[in-house]
Amino acid sequence: RRPDLGRQLNEPSIDLLQSAGIARNQDVAIILADGLSATAINNHAIPFLKLLIPSLSDSGISLAPITLVEHGRVAIGDEIGELWKAKLSVILIGERPGLSSPDSMGVYFTYRPTVGLTDDSRNCVSNIRPAGLPYQAAAEKLFYLIKESLRLKLSGVNLKDSASLPGEQVTTA
Known part of the structure; x- marks a missing residue:
């Protein structure tokens, strides 16, 4: 009923994250939020993360603890990433259910997450x-984009995706 509340942490949650005796300044903070479809997170987050996390770890990308958020919206990743002092926040979220896709999951990421972006x-x-x-294609795409974002120190409209999706034919003129 109050979507704005899903974009910000409440005081007890802020206190919990700030008081956690966990190292800050990791490369990536992963956040799971049910968003508009808890079914999407329940069905797809674990199989997807089982493919993504080993790639990140094997490449030397450090991870903050995974943070779970009930009724969260995309912007909550900025506040959590900022609290963890992560270089990049990655939020897995249930997307708005459509008639043909009631369980679609989206992943949003932001370089240098800060409240108000x-x-x-x-x-x-x-x-x-x-x-x-599919999970494998999505994990490969996100891994590529995370590496590029960390390398170039940017995200959003300034980060161009020059990689093709698996199965796409690349043609040159």
Whole structure:
């Protein structure tokens, strides 16, 4: 009923994250939020993360503890990423259910997450589900984008995706 509340942490949650005796300054903070479809997170987050996390770890990208948010919206990733002092926040969120995709999961990421950023600061990989963008293809795409974002120190409209999706034919003129 109050979408704005899903974009910000309440005081007890802020206190909990600030008092956690966990190292800050990791490369990536991963956040799971049920958003508009808890079904999407329940069905797809674990299989997707089982593919993504080993790639991140194997490449030397450090991870903050995974943070779970009930009724969260995309912008909550900025506040959590800022509290963890992460270089990049990655939020897995249930997307708005459609008639043909009631369980679609999206992943949004932001370089240097800070409260108050706007959507043009974020990138998105959407429709992650077996009947949409398969887990493996989505994990590969996100891994590539995370590496590029960390290398170039940017995200959002300034980060161009020059990689093709698996199965796409690349033609040159």
